[in-house]
Amino acid sequence: MSKETVLWGRYEELRPDQIEAIKGERSVAYIPWGAIEYHGVHNPIGLDGIKAYGLCLELAQAAGGCVLPTVYHATSTIKSVKDLAHRQHSIEHSEKLLKLLAEELFLQLADEGFRVVVLLTGHAGQPHMDILKDVAKECEKKCLDSRFWAIAEFDIVEDSVLVANHSAYGETALQLHYRPDLVALDRLDEGDAPTLERDAVWGDDPRPATAEEGAKIAEAFVQAAKKRIDELLR
Template structure:
């Protein structure tokens, strides 16, 4: 099927934005973080992943993809019981709430009807804050909708759950920027643990681009169904 009209907002001129907007008044906000992701993955994994998935969804559905927001609260840096103080740039929960609220209001001023917030970082309450802001937005605006989610929200648990630099995130990184990964930096001869390695979830060592693509395909299938419903109601 032919790609829908879409674009990267920050790279477009006004006439180009308007051409997409007239057909698809939809904005996608990929929410990332600058967070330590163990030895083998880049600091920006969450934003790289969310940006890639937003672009893939926009190609199917149409709309404008905003640049990733690399600001997050509740990083591994301050996670209780572990000691990974380096390579994370963390912001307060209040600031995250304010950015999200103000961003949505700015998009209302530009008359976007549907806003998708896809967070690649699911620390808590960071993720809960984005969901709360979206809930409040939806109560305030009856004729617009903000869909806030993390990619695992719409996937079966056997395929993907919240994880930190584990099998799921590493496989998705392999889809969107494989050149930034160094699998050889992972220990080869022992079990991987959160405390020692800063990895939470399934062992990342068997990660593959094939599994990453399987996640993306399943995600897009479910997200397209949801978007068709939202477009029917709000566009």
């Protein structure tokens, strides 16, 4: 547990007294949600989870609270998109499993006394994202003492900073910010911009992405999310 301006910690590393101290100050739990999903030849298959975990850690350092270990169970991966031929390097789970897992995590964390539970999904497939948001809404009806907030990072920042993308400029910049050692932009062909069909890239060309740009995106996300968490805690 580290004390900076606020108390925060990685949940699985904390002792009970440390958890109670964090909860006493800022009763927030974060669930980083990723996927095992093909992200082209230039990024690791765990990009979504690595990104979500990194963002949750930075957010917890600003807003306080406990960050859970990353969940890598996802539905709606690129493997399930009929018109695409990216059939390997993804693990596709059922919608039923996703729903159940999200609901149990939300309700268990509420039972543990967390007043705000934030689920950040780094994987933006659909209906994966909508399922998690729907579960959050259902849990709010079931459990009136806690607030449940499910988001993707691009939901709460300006479009000029970040838009939904797959292994394109935004995701690659964030990956370069958190784990530059896992990115290999030189594996992409020179010449024409990468495409979804050939390269599994959906969105702006990732080749000019930088760690500095990733840090800026993370900062914008943390600012916006902290503001909302402050409101939810009130």
